[in-house]
Amino acid sequence: xxxxxxxxxxxxxxxxxxxxxxxxxxxxxxxxxxxxxxxxxxxxxxxxxxxxxxxxxxxxxxxxxxxxxxxxxxxxxxxxxxxxxxxxxxxxxxxxxxxxxxxxxxxxxxxxxxxxxxxxxxxxxxxxxxxxxxxxxxxxxxxxxxxxxxxxxxxxxxxxxxxxxxxxxxxxxxxxxxxxxxxxxxxxxxxxxxxxxxxxxxxxxxxxxxxxxxxxxxxxxxxxxxxxxxxxxxxxxxxxxxxxxxxxxxxxxxxxxxxxxxxxxxxxxxxxxxxxxxxxxxxxxxxxxxxxxxxxxxxxxxxxxxxxxxxxxxxxxxxxxxxxxxxxxxxxxxxxxxxxxxxxxxxxxxxxxxxxxxxxxxxxxxxxxxxxxxxxxxxxxxxxxxxxxxxxxxxxxxxxxxxxxxxxxxxxxxxxxxxxxxxxxxxxxxxxxxxxxxxxxxxxxxxxxxxxxxxxxxxxxxxxxxxxxxxxxxxxxxx
Numbered sequence: 001x002x003x004x005x006x007x008x009x010x011x012x013x014x015x016x017x018x019x020x021x022x023x024x025x026x027x028x029x030x031x032x033x034x035x036x037x038x039x040x041x042x043x044x045x046x047x048x049x050x051x052x053x054x055x056x057x058x059x060x061x062x063x064x065x066x067x068x069x070x071x072x073x074x075x076x077x078x079x080x081x082x083x084x085x086x087x088x089x090x091x092x093x094x095x096x097x098x099x100x101x102x103x104x105x106x107x108x109x110x111x112x113x114x115x116x117x118x119x120x121x122x123x124x125x126x127x128x129x130x131x132x133x134x135x136x137x138x139x140x141x142x143x144x145x146x147x148x149x150x151x152x153x154x155x156x157x158x159x160x161x162x163x164x165x166x167x168x169x170x171x172x173x174x175x176x177x178x179x180x181x182x183x184x185x186x187x188x189x190x191x192x193x194x195x196x197x198x199x200x201x202x203x204x205x206x207x208x209x210x211x212x213x214x215x216x217x218x219x220x221x222x223x224x225x226x227x228x229x230x231x232x233x234x235x236x237x238x239x240x241x242x243x244x245x246x247x248x249x250x251x252x253x254x255x256x257x258x259x260x261x262x263x264x265x266x267x268x269x270x271x272x273x274x275x276x277x278x279x280x281x282x283x284x285x286x287x288x289x290x291x292x293x294x295x296x297x298x299x300x301x302x303x304x305x306x307x308x309x310x311x312x313x314x315x316x317x318x319x320x321x322x323x324x325x326x327x328x329x330x331x332x333x334x335x336x337x338x339x340x341x342x343x344x345x346x347x348x349x350x351x352x353x354x355x356x357x358x359x360x361x362x363x364x365x366x367x368x369x370x371x372x373x374x375x376x377x378x379x380x381x382x383x384x385x386x387x388x389x390x391x392x393x394x395x396x397x398x399x400x401x402x403x404x405x406x407x408x409x410x411x412x413x414x415x416x417x418x419x420x421x422x423x424x425x426x427x428x429x430x431x432x433x434x435x436x437x438x439x440x441x442x443x444x445x446x447x448x449x450x451x452x453x454x455x456x457x458x459x460x461x462x463x464x465x466x467x468x469x470x471x472x473x474x475x476x477x478x479x
Contacts, residue, residue: 006046006074017105018050046074047119048112052101053080053090061093068094069443070454075115079103136181145315151307158305159185164257166242166302167280169309172359175280176240178309183236188276191235194228199241207249208265211256217266227264229256229273236276242302243283243294254298277302312354312361319350322358326365327377336369341377342459343451344423345387348379352386376458380420428463431456435465 007015049067056078057063067073075096080087087098097111138156143149158165159182167175176195183193201209208217212227228237239245245253256262257277261270279302288294312319323341331338341349345368354360368381379387434445446456460466 006049006051010050010052010079014105018108048077048115049074050077050108050112051079053078053082061089064090064093064095070457075119077108077111077115079108135184136177137184138181140181141178143315144317144321145310147310148315148318151310154305155182155307158182158307160187162276163304164277164302165279165305165307166285167278167307167309169280169282170311170355170357171282172357173309173311174358175309176238178307179236179238179278179280182278183238183276186236186276188235192232193236193238194232195238195240196228197240199244203246203249206245207252210249211252211262211264212267212271213265214267217264221266224264229262229275230271232275233273234275236278239277239279241281242279243281243285243288247293247295250295250298254295254301257298257301312357316350319361320346322361323349323365326362327369330362330366330369334366334369336372337375339369339372339377340375340455340458341368342455343449344427345377345379345382348382348387376455376462379423424463427459428465431459431463431465435460 007018010018053060064076064078067076073094076094077097077099078090078095079099079101080090081101090098096115099108099111138152138159141148141152141155143152155178165179165182167178169175179195180193183189196209198206208221208225208227210227210229212225212230213221215221215224239253252262256273260274261272263270285294285299285303289296289299323346327339327341330336349361349364356363364383364386367383368377371381372378430449434449435442438444438448442456442460443453446453449456451459
């Protein structure tokens with residue numbers, strides 16, 4: 001668990017004393033060298049901010065109110081020489097604690113301890129309510145797209161039955177996760193879920209993996225072993241890539257499904273089992289049947305209900321929510337601070353065709369989070385094939401008035417560098433124009449831009465644009 005404390009422009013002696021005290025708690029400490037506007041508070045996010053009132057950009061109360069509007073705002077401790085009425089105003093603005101500037105470091109540390117306990121309790125509660133990604137539920141598949149909603153309505157009708165399910169879909173679309181989610185909400189949820197990848201095992205081992213073997217059944221069978229069907233008794237067996245199972249094993253599999261019994265390799269006695277069958281494939285089994293590579297009777301036995309998961313390319317409206325969910329999931333597991341994603345990078349993800357579906361999306365997000373050095377994922381952290389559409393748009397933009405460069409000045413520069421320069425320059429002009437259009441009101445500008453105020457502030461900071469540069473200061477109408 002990582003908690004950050006920002007000691008912003010406190011007197012040197014006090015800052016040193018607090019620093020030494022807080023380091024005993026193994027906290028991550030940061031300090032701003034100067035504060036000119038609200039954007040600097042978001043440059044290096046903190047869980048707790050300790051600041052002297054005189055260092056808060058004026059008007060201080062308005063700045064504090066604006067700070068509280070930022071997503072996941074810090075708990076603020078203000079040190080002040082003001083009277084009680086002013087202190088009450090700061091508390092009303094959202095400050096956690098207001099103390100006199102003469103307060104001893106020990107008392108300040110006690111206030112920090114109290115706030116830390118609240119943060120730890122809150123984070124522990126969040127962790128308790130978040131299931132592992134290996135324990136999916138149908139609620140994880142909530143979607144904005146019509147095709148996915150129609151699909152999920154069908155899934156909900158078969159969750160509590162024992163009927164065989166054939167799950168179809170492109171590679172990486174989440175077939176096993178769907179099977180796990182269905183099992184996790186079925187009447188068999190307290191019994192085993194056993195998955196077998198029929199394409200990952202050599203043909204001579206697959207039969208033993210499915211049905212088990214007796215000791216001495218073949219070379220290397222030094223003991224009796226239970227197979228997937230026996231291990232899944234009373235639960236669910238998931239046969240992934242069922243289209244790759246050899247034709248001679250299809251006969252034995254059909255009997256196991258129909259009769260609910262089988263014989264182990266080298267065995268003589270029948271083993272009775274009670275399992276629900278779920279199978280998945282990215283092959284066209286109907287074509288496989290026509291061409292004689294898959295038994296027709298097995299196909300009909302497996303496909304009592306067919307669930308065809310829509311590919312990610314057909315439900316692009318779900319991508320923003322999926323991205324944010326996976327960022328939140330991955331951050332503590334790969335050991336990086338929480339990230340956000342800017343509008344350009346998000347648009348690149350939405351426009352990409354995703355041949356690897358959700359699995360590819362997760363890999364791209366993890367890669368971007370590991371490469372990202374700041375708090376925001378940009379197109380620069382995305383793979384070239386994903387961010388290519390940003391480059392295509394940039395290539396169509398006129399150079400005049402954007403970069404001020406001629407073709408000759410591009411010589412010797414890589415395409416990636418030129419693309420980033422164009423994007424950077426265009427974004428800066430856009431932000432300035434939006435601020436002018438809204439008379440410096442950041443919240444109004446962010447609303448028209450279609451991004452969060454936090455994202456707008458981050459972009460302003462990246463381009464060294466102060467909101468006060470446009471029509472003086474941020475208007476109180478932003479609050």
